[in-house]
Structures are given as C-alpha cells and as structure tokens.
Amino acid sequence: MKRFEDLSPSLRCIMTPGPVEVDPRVLRAMSFPVLGQFDPEFTSIMNETMGMLRELFATSNQWAYPVDGTSRSGIEAAMVSLIAPGDRVLIPIYGRFGHLLHEIAERCGAEVHTMEKTWGSVFDKEEIIAEMRRVKPDVVAMVHGETSTGRLQPLEGIGQACREMDALLIVDAVATIGGVPVETDAWQLDAVIGGTQKCLSVPSGMAPITYNKRAEEKLLSRKRVERGLRTGDDGADDIAVVRSNYFDLGMLQDYWSPLRLNHHTEMTSMLYALREGLRLVLEEGLEARFARHRLHERALVAGLEAMGLEQYGDPGCKMPMVTCVAIPDGVDGESVRTMLLDSFGIEIASSFGPLKGKIWRIGTMGFSCRGNNVLRVLGALEAALLRHGCRLPAGLGVQAALDVYEQA
Numbered sequence: 001m002k003r004f005e006d007l008s009p010s011l012r013c014i015m016t017p018g019p020v021e022v023d024p025r026v027l028r029a030m031s032f033p034v035l036g037q038f039d040p041e042f043t044s045i046m047n048e049t050m051g052m053l054r055e056l057f058a059t060s061n062q063w064a065y066p067v068d069g070t071s072r073s074g075i076e077a078a079m080v081s082l083i084a085p086g087d088r089v090l091i092p093i094y095g096r097f098g099h100l101l102h103e104i105a106e107r108c109g110a111e112v113h114t115m116e117k118t119w120g121s122v123f124d125k126e127e128i129i130a131e132m133r134r135v136k137p138d139v140v141a142m143v144h145g146e147t148s149t150g151r152l153q154p155l156e157g158i159g160q161a162c163r164e165m166d167a168l169l170i171v172d173a174v175a176t177i178g179g180v181p182v183e184t185d186a187w188q189l190d191a192v193i194g195g196t197q198k199c200l201s202v203p204s205g206m207a208p209i210t211y212n213k214r215a216e217e218k219l220l221s222r223k224r225v226e227r228g229l230r231t232g233d234d235g236a237d238d239i240a241v242v243r244s245n246y247f248d249l250g251m252l253q254d255y256w257s258p259l260r261l262n263h264h265t266e267m268t269s270m271l272y273a274l275r276e277g278l279r280l281v282l283e284e285g286l287e288a289r290f291a292r293h294r295l296h297e298r299a300l301v302a303g304l305e306a307m308g309l310e311q312y313g314d315p316g317c318k319m320p321m322v323t324c325v326a327i328p329d330g331v332d333g334e335s336v337r338t339m340l341l342d343s344f345g346i347e348i349a350s351s352f353g354p355l356k357g358k359i360w361r362i363g364t365m366g367f368s369c370r371g372n373n374v375l376r377v378l379g380a381l382e383a384a385l386l387r388h389g390c391r392l393p394a395g396l397g398v399q400a401a402l403d404v405y406e407q408a
C-alpha cells in the first residue's frame, strides 16, 4: 500500500490579497474539541461571535453572523435572499469582483443593469446616483475594495440615495473589513459581506455578513420553512421563495436566533477560528488596526518607488492593503513570482483579465501586514529583479522602507 508522508506545509511569507498568514492564536483555536451545535457552550460562542461582528461592522443590526462557505457564499446568500426573480438590479463595475456580482445577480433571475469604469479607477457617487434615477433599481450591489485592481470605492452618500429611492444596497466588503473603516450604519448599507482570509487573517471558509431591518423585511417575505421542520401553516407556496436552501438567510437567521431552528451543521472549528480572529481585531482596536495597515502601505510604497518601480491605477482611490506594481518591460512576471516563492518563500499575486501579465499585486493584510514582511518582500523583489536582468539602484528599496519605519 502506498504510504503518505506527514503533512508539513512550508512556512511562507504570504503577501497576496488573500489568503494571508494566519495568527498562531487562530490556528490554536482551530485545534480545540468539537462541541455539538445545540450545546449551550457552543451557542454561547455563537452569541459572542455575533456581538464581536456587530463591532467589526460598526452596526447595531440584530443580524451579524457568518455564512458557512468562502466569502463568495456570503455574497451569494445576500443576493439570492434579497433579489427576487425579475427585480431590477444596478451593478457598478470597476474590476473583477463587480463582474462576479453581475454573474450572481443574473443567476438570481434579476433584470441586471451594469455600469462600468475603466479598471484602475472608481466611480464618482453622482454618476451612480444619476444611473439609479434612470434605472430605478430594487437593489444596488457593489464592491467596496476591488482586490483585482487595488481600488477603494467611497460609499458615503450612496446608501442615503438608496433609501430615498427605496432600493436595497448590498456591499461586498470582503477585502476591506478589518483593514479600513466599513461603516454599516453610518453609511446606511443594507447588507454587507466581509471575508475571513483577507484582513481578518482567519483561514478561508466563512463569510461574516450583516443586514438591517429593511433587508430582513424583504427576505422574510420570501421565506418558507423547510418541509421537514414545519409545525403549522408556515409553508405558503405562492411566494417568490428564495431559490437556494443552503443560502436562505431567513432560515439561517432562525438558527442564529434563540429559536435555534436546525439548518445545516455549523462549522465548529471555523467558528472557533473566527471568534479568535475577531478577538484579536478588537484587542488591537479597529482604529489602531487601520493605522497599522496605512503605515505598512507607506513603507512598501516608499520602497517600491525608491526601486524605480511604477504603481498601477489612480492613486486617489488606492486600497491601503493592496499595492499594484507594473511589471517592468521585458520582465517575465511569472518567472519573478516563481523565484520569490522558490528562493525566498514569499508569495505575491498576479492579476486577472485585462491585467493578467501586466501587474503584480502585493497584499499587506491582517497578520501578514508587518514590518518584517514588508522589508523581506522589498529585499527579495529587488534581488529577483536584478537576477532577471533589470537595472535597479540596488539597496534603495529596503532603505526607503526603513526610513518610513524610523520616522513613524
């Protein structure tokens, strides 16, 4: 019989826009004993996690809990629960993940209207509001931080316009939650989806979401209790029932409420991980965490500039936790990435679609967002570029980053 070796994954320095390095405290939490999903000890862990998620999302919403699955599952749950077939949905697109929202809305049977911005920039809120006046959408869905292009879309004012026009606003904050402010209540966002493997530094596998009363009202109007669980006449069949069972937020919230109505089996070990990740975020403090992301961005950018590398995209709307670098002419970007991984144990990202082969994306997210990682990636990138025949002023990148740290 074939024998398999013990697992021994390499210790990597992960500088991508996710997944990123996981704090050892989170890894430890994942190794604790499993509890039953109705055990009071476990349901109290669920309640604590909901409390911490409300702080993370800056909301007083009753509903803030994780959907089990990767971040995309949270997006899909919000969209399939809040978009009824035939609903008009407006999607402003400025990168790959906006296209994902389009794709999902289409599968929900929506009448989808899109508007597109050249990759590397974001929308002016007035452009979006003018299009909303024209389309009269039931739902607006958009991305807060586009990891594909490294841009951050300001959301202030859009939520208010949605209220005035009686539309729901769904926001993909997968890459921004825990890295820059996401003000669910102040910006009047109706449903927000976060991610674990980005700025929270928890492995991929859960999608924290929150939604308010307006959203709840709509999804409850489409709710049908599962056949095997019905007790009375809660099985109305003449509604535009949510077309997914797994992602029906109306049923999921029954499990996260004191009712504890059975749905799927909760992912115990992932919930331990999320709870520990959230504890780490709140111990650090949201403001301190945002400041840390900005500091390491500054050091990284100073280093890249000193090396003479060009950044991609409009600097006015750059995400602090994703830095996009134009691959220098004549350099094989994939060969540089391979050398970084094989010789230095460092992973950086390439990009998608129209940017494939044109830029590298360097992430500074969560636990990966540290001074020693930034200095390592700058030193290694310089060495790899010199090795690939690039002419660089050797040594300046790391020094420029060190200057930023010394002045901080």
Ligand SMILES: *Cc1c(COP(=O)(O)O)cnc(C)c1O
Binding pocket: 018, 070, 071, 072, 073, 097, 143, 145, 146, 147, 172, 173, 174, 175, 195, 204
């Ligand atoms: C990473 C990411 C996603 C998708 O997350 P998965 O966990 O891979 O499903 C969606 N939106 C944005 C903006 C992201 O950065």
